[in-house]
Amino acid sequence: xxxxxxxxxxxxxxxxxxxxxxxxxxxxxxxxxxxxxxxxxxxxxxxxxxxxxxxxxxxxxxxxxxxxxxxxxxxxxxxxxxxxxxxxxxxxxxxxxxxxxxxxxxxxxxxxxxxxxxxxxxxxxxxxxxxxxxxxxxxxxxxxxxxxxxxxxxxxxxxxxxxxxxxxxxxxxxxxxxxxxxxxxxxxxxxxxxxxxxxxxxxxxxxxxxxxxxxxxxxxxxxxxxxxxxxxxxxxxxxxxxxxxxxxxxxxxxxxxxxxxxxxxxxxxxxxxxxxxxxxxxxxxxxxxxxx
Numbered sequence: 232x233x234x235x236x237x238x239x240x241x242x243x244x245x246x247x248x249x250x251x252x253x254x255x256x257x258x259x260x261x262x263x264x265x266x267x268x269x270x271x272x273x274x275x276x277x278x279x280x281x282x283x284x285x286x287x288x289x290x291x292x293x294x295x296x297x298x299x300x301x302x303x304x305x306x307x308x309x310x311x312x313x314x315x316x317x318x319x320x321x322x323x324x325x326x327x328x329x330x331x332x333x334x335x336x337x338x339x340x341x342x343x344x345x346x347x348x349x350x351x352x353x354x355x356x357x358x359x360x361x362x363x364x365x366x367x368x369x370x371x372x373x374x375x376x377x378x379x380x381x382x383x384x385x386x387x388x389x390x391x392x393x394x395x396x397x398x399x400x401x402x403x404x405x406x407x408x409x410x411x412x413x414x415x416x417x418x419x420x421x422x423x424x425x426x427x428x429x430x431x432x433x434x435x436x437x438x439x440x441x442x443x444x445x446x447x448x449x450x451x452x453x454x455x456x457x458x459x460x461x462x463x464x465x466x467x468x469x470x471x472x473x474x475x476x477x478x479x480x481x482x483x484x485x486x487x488x489x490x491x492x493x494x495x496x497x498x499x500x501x502x503x504x505x506x507x508x509x510x511x512x513x514x515x516x517x518x519x520x521x522x523x
Contacts, residue, residue, distance in 0.1 A: 232413075233277050237296070242316045243309070248296035249317065252277045252286040259322055260521070262288040263314070265333030267431045269295030271417035272332075275410060276506050279514035282522075289317050291335075293432035295417070303380060303434055307441075310338045311345065318349060326457070328521055330354035332506060337448075340459075344451030352521055354460045356513075357503055359469055359483055363445035376440035384436040388426025395419045395427050405501070405508045414507075445486075452489040459493040460520040462513070464501040494520065 238249045250270035262273045270288035277286050290297040292313060293305060318327055328351055331339035336358015343350045389395045395418060396411035406414075419427040463483075473479030487493060496516055501508035 232274060235271070235274070235277075239296075240317070240320060242313055245292050245300065245313075246298040247292060247313065247317070248290040249321075250288045250290070252288075253284045255285060257283045257285040258328070259285050259287060260328045260330065260517075261318070261321075262286060263329070263331035263335030263339050264288065264291065264294070265331075265335050267294070267429065267435065268332070268335075269417055269430060271295070272414065273506060274413065275510035276514050276517070279511040280518060281514070282518055287317075287321055289313070291338075293435055295430050299432040300434075303383060304376075304437055304440070305432070305435055307338075307439070311342050314338060314342055315346065315349075326351035328352045328354075330356065330517065331358055332356040333358060333503065340455070341448055341451045343457060343459075344454035347454055347456040350455070350457040352460070353455065353457045354462070354517055354520065356462050356505060357464060357467060357469055359473065360445060360448055360486060361443040362473055363482075364442035366442075368442055372438070372442055373440055375438050379437050384433040386428045386431070386433050388422060388424060388428050389419065390426060392416060392419065392427055395429075403502060403504045403507060406504070410507060449486060449489045452486070453491070455490055455492075457492070458520075458523070459490050460516065461487060461490070461493050461495045462498055462505065462516060463495070464498045464503055464505040464508070466500070466502045467505075469503055 233252050235250050235252050238251060240247050240249060264270055264272050270290050273288050291310060293299045326349055329339045329343065336355040337360055339353060340355050340358055343353050389398065392415045395415035399411045399414055400406050419429050422428040470476045470479040473482055487495060498505045498509055498513065506513055
């Protein structure tokens with residue numbers, strides 16, 4: 232495996248972990264992980280890259296080795312601000328190549344519309360966004376959030392890393408044993424009771440009190456000026472967030488049409504964690520896109 236090294240930055244009052252692979256001075260490629268994931272998740276894609284790259288992947292606040300906020304709710308705009316400080320630190324004067332998976336794909340795509348001059352090329356891996364909402368949903372959403380605050384969520388403990396790996400494979404049956412074992416060692420750590428606990432703040436499991444404003448997101452997407460590589464997985468389960476498959480397909484296509492310069496690709500024989508299922512093919516797609 233390509234060795235990685237760690238860096239820690241104090242950003243907006245929190246100590247954030249940033250993982251690096253490759254040669255300092257090589258062209259930079261930033262990678263942003265998804266919900267309940269961490270930077271080491273990109274190891275297999277990095278191993279498959281053929282070019283000379285300096286890959287930079289942060290752990291979002293409250294995930295992996297990054298510090299937790301200590302609050303009961305995480306606010307999505309904070310990710311945009313954290314990302315901007317990270318880019319300013321490592322690439323202050325140049326537009327960057329930026330990739331995001333799932334939640335990370337949502338973050339980088341909105342940011343690319345907010346700061347279009349900062350992005351050279353953008354890769355969105357299954358960052359569809361959430362279902363559109365209606366104002367009349369607000370009272371119920373606020374009530375649900377208030378109810379959840381009474382009983383904060385917790386993370387389950389696992390007796391061994393083998394159990395953690397098995398949990399990963401339950402979510403993604405395509406995940407080979409060796410990859411599951413590697414991810415388990417980065418995805419979890421021992422807690423005070425000696426059990427292995429996922430390195431994600433349980434507060435991330437809380438319902439957001441704010442409705443997802445799809446049209447605001449698409450207004451940002453329309454301002455993206457960088458070329459975009461949009462990669463979906465053939466066997467993704469993300470349709471379930473959007474409703475029946477036909478309805479979801481139409482909505483995803485509507486959203487995709489908001490991006491001015493987009494190259495859609497379908498990843499065969501892969502689920503939502505396509506960077507685990509087909510890392511070599513994904514690496515090839517990424518490098519072909521960045522070289523175009």
